[in-house]
Amino acid sequence: MEEKSISAAVIKRLPRYYRYLSDLQSENVERISSDELSKRMGVTASQIRQDLNNFGGFGQQGYGYNVEYLRTEIGKILGLDKVHNMVIIGGGNLGRALAGYANFESRGFVVKGIFDSNPELVGTKIRDIKIMSMGVLETFLKENDVAIVALAIPRGDAVSVAKKLYDCGIRAIWNFAHVDLDLPSDAFVENVHLSESLMQLSYRLNSHK
Amino acid sequence: MEEKSISAAVIKRLPRYYRYLSDLQSENVERISSDELSKRMGVTASQIRQDLNNFGGFGQQGYGYNVEYLRTEIGKILGLDKVHNMVIIGGGNLGRALAGYANFESRGFVVKGIFDSNPELVGTKIRDIKIMSMGVLETFLKENDVAIVALAIPRGDAVSVAKKLYDCGIRAIWNFAHVDLDLPSDAFVENVHLSESLMQLSYRLNSHK
DNA sequence: TAGATTGTTAATCGATTAACAATC
């Protein structure tokens, strides 16, 4: 549906713009130039203008950008003006942490349910959200208009659960399992591979002494 | 100390190579060509050879790469042959989850202690690791040869705690707070901004319908 | 040796930065 597709590099920077604009707004800054913003963020003004102009002209020559307006527009681009129903699979510590994150850090992501295959966890609650058995997942997904599923389970189970999710119509998976899910191309998978992130830190520690 | 510095794009791919090689090894695959590996991983063989040759020639013409040897070498590059003492700041759900991850998923990262400013948490234990008060952090860091600190605290406190850590000699921070830490250039910060990752998923969901 | 596959150079592609005309 897009005229020309936006590069992954640009999309990755959008949430950071959104964060800086939110901060500026809470500092009651009304307008900002790409030059000022570039100094705050440590990127080039050129990059900011190029990035934004992928989506339209949000600024005004001689004035800069209106902070509130630009923040709202980037929010719309990121889909933050809509509510996204979520489900978390895996009721361990990571699942618990995600339940908190998704619900509080950015509104618009609503955790509808948590699922776990461990019968001992089923029936308990995490912050008012009850943990359900994997057996009722399929029905739940269909009845609750779930858009995003966070996968916080061991890698051994992740591939088969992901396939099942795809078959249930889920097209967005936030994947915390250390495995590549490899779903059809109309599915979106956002990987958060914590151990790989830690290894990058260890690489730098290792190579700079 | 490096002759020419390795690009961030290459470093980011190393842990994934390591993961695939570990999988191959547990499948008892002895050797693999860049072409075979490229098919498995969904990248070009050219990229694999280019990436590896940043660090030396690990293969052999006409044969390919020895899986065990290459895995070991990449492990060394990533510093996985060494033990890294870690400390986690923040004993909430995320801190708990990280304690598990770091200790179990990849050996070599040893969680020595967890710190929290909440007096109610101090004294309790997470998987044999006791939660300590922030007051004893500085002494603990010095006495325990801590190399990496995971910051799993609210963004409001993160900047000042990070500065303190830097002053205590910590040069590697695994940052989960939604803020840019902005430390001197000899410090390594690896950011894991979960809400920004979630926003990228929401962007794609939003823009493709 | 012949075949396979690397290591590496050269070509291409894409992303970032610089420059500047348009315009508020």
Place this chain on the structure above:
DNA sequence: TAGATTGTTAATCGATTAACAATC
């Protein structure tokens, strides 16, 4: 109007891919 700053085109830089000679 003059000054400021965008939107956008052009130049540069870096990363990826292709090609192939070296060599096991």
